Amino acid sequence: MRSPTLVLSGDRFFADYHLTGTEEAARTKASDICIEQTVEFPADLLPAGDIPDQIVGRVESFRSLSPDCFEAQISYAIEVVDDGLPQLLNVVFGNISIKPGIRLERFHLPESLLKTYRGPRFGRSGLRTLLNIKKRPLLCSALKPMGLSAAELARLGTDFVRGGVDLIKDDHGLADQSFCRFQERVGECARAINQAARVEGTTCLYCPNVTAPSDQIRQRIHFAKEAGAGGLLISPGLIGLDVMREIAEDDEVGLPIMCHPALLGSYVVGKTHGISHFALFGQILRLAGADACIFPNYGGRFAFSEEECRRLVEGTKEPMGHIKTSFPTPAGGMNLGRIEEMLRFYGNDMILLIGGDLHRHGNLVDACRQFRTLVEMSG
């Protein structure tokens, strides 16, 4: 049997994998990926012609990174993935996510594929324009802890605004719970935050958490927008990366998206499998429309290393055609004492997210002012 003649453009995209093992094992892994991620069919049974020649992936390069780690670049025909983000993820990492010793490091999409994605609606420069902040890092805090009433959370929001915080997000654990309903919380917090911003003459974007059951996301976003939300908090690990992409591309929503990493951690914490910080938190979340990408800073409650954070940030600004950059938002047990160091490490182009620690200094408004002053002094 011969393969059918396929009319393909010849355009290909590239994915780089880190493969653990001996050189021989790594070379075998590389050729297996070419099959596994495309035809998933015994190579010797494929009909000769366009299927093996065009559809099956190709190892474009192979090099040693260390005695037991190798990098293979594999190319795929763009037509194989030209059906949106789920199919792109499927081909770059779907089945091989189940195989140890394979890590997706980065990918390279030609303009012919990139043009099918909108990416972040605002990105770094768009968020700066919205907030009218030219150079300094943006300041963010979170409404928490879970268990407070809507009125109490709204009061915290007012204090954050008075203290000079630029972005206020819901804690990602605030959903639609019987002890604090979504509509009551978002209504009261939006009203209080917007009112305080008018009084202070500042801009502050309230980003309520709209991560919700699939059939309720739309109405929560609609409610949030009507109530005066200035952005949205979404955990794509909980609702689906492509659901976030759809929201980001929807002109009727049109709000910046802060992206929370809940349930995404398993992709990155295994050093020799999964997806790199660069590809997941940088490239993939940008294709999925994240304007800001929250991640655990090194030296906090989580285990990201400095190098991982550095690579992650590179992913948020890696050139990808018209796809905008996203704002790195290191968080996870940060405190005022670390601001100077974080500014040295990340530079000005970040969102500084400090949550619980602001409550450690007695008066919350004063703590926020101190936060703002420290950033303005160092930034």
Next chain:
Amino acid sequence: MRSPTLVLSGDRFFADYHLTGTEEAARTKASDICIEQTVEFPADLLPAGDIPDQIVGRVESFRSLSPDCFEAQISYAIEVVDDGLPQLLNVVFGNISIKPGIRLERFHLPESLLKTYRGPRFGRSGLRTLLNIKKRPLLCSALKPMGLSAAELARLGTDFVRGGVDLIKDDHGLADQSFCRFQERVGECARAINQAARVEGTTCLYCPNVTAPSDQIRQRIHFAKEAGAGGLLISPGLIGLDVMREIAEDDEVGLPIMCHPALLGSYVVGKTHGISHFALFGQILRLAGADACIFPNYGGRFAFSEEECRRLVEGTKEPMGHIKTSFPTPAGGMNLGRIEEMLRFYGNDMILLIGGDLHRHGNLVDACRQFRTLVEMSG
């Protein structure tokens, strides 16, 4: 400041975690989880009262499994997660997915929570009724390789039916590609498969792949159903677990769901982090509505061990109130020569999925008949 008085039922649910490290480190991890997964707030700053007493998780038990692995059972108030599957996943594993050395092993939901989930619409017994197969394992094969035309895939479908296969799924890489469009493929394959089943006087369910961009899933399902599909293939790792749950619960869809593991692998392949095979492929996918759960069999192209497969199968039938069992569907490079062994290992209550190997025996219809005979002899 005192916590507000919260009106909670007192009902709690339980999650078991395996924690790697010294006993001291594991005990610290257990108490950290209680905070991290709920209030995410410094414990010493929490207002006394109902927030620490009710909202924060509680370590209910702690025991040693080995010198460097401990199991902690942690309970949470049901009100914290009573907002659907995304929030349940958020609380049982959202933030701690980013921490190494923590693995979600299983969870226990009371009826008060379970009642908010429909679970698999058919489950094992419902699928058996649909197919009118009382005891033997079900036979499944896949339309592949990617690159074939709709007519060629339809011809394979006809052969599968004539050979006595019960379920025919699209390869999970078949999307809506320019070289083989979704509507043409699903239309032709459904027509051919249903026609062949009428001729043979058998029942065979065609499960097209409706994994698609978020804004196109509905129309593809609608088209598939109109075209005569007997089930759906969905990769929830690509589109979101809760999107699958919504489809499964939709009475207007009403078709059995075969669930493909693409992009879910990173949750299970790290032995000391992520989610157990039991919890992910068993418990979670059942809450998300999977009637059949495809997973890589031990000894195939992937790296699941016998023990992992055994535990996975236990998760597909673990008692969970009214939530139906799901059909374990071991796959991934299976062949006719392994059927007897697989039947010994899994028993009759499984779907045997053999793909590429059926093409190795010359005539496809004969290979399928051999497949069927081997199962009927051994089953």
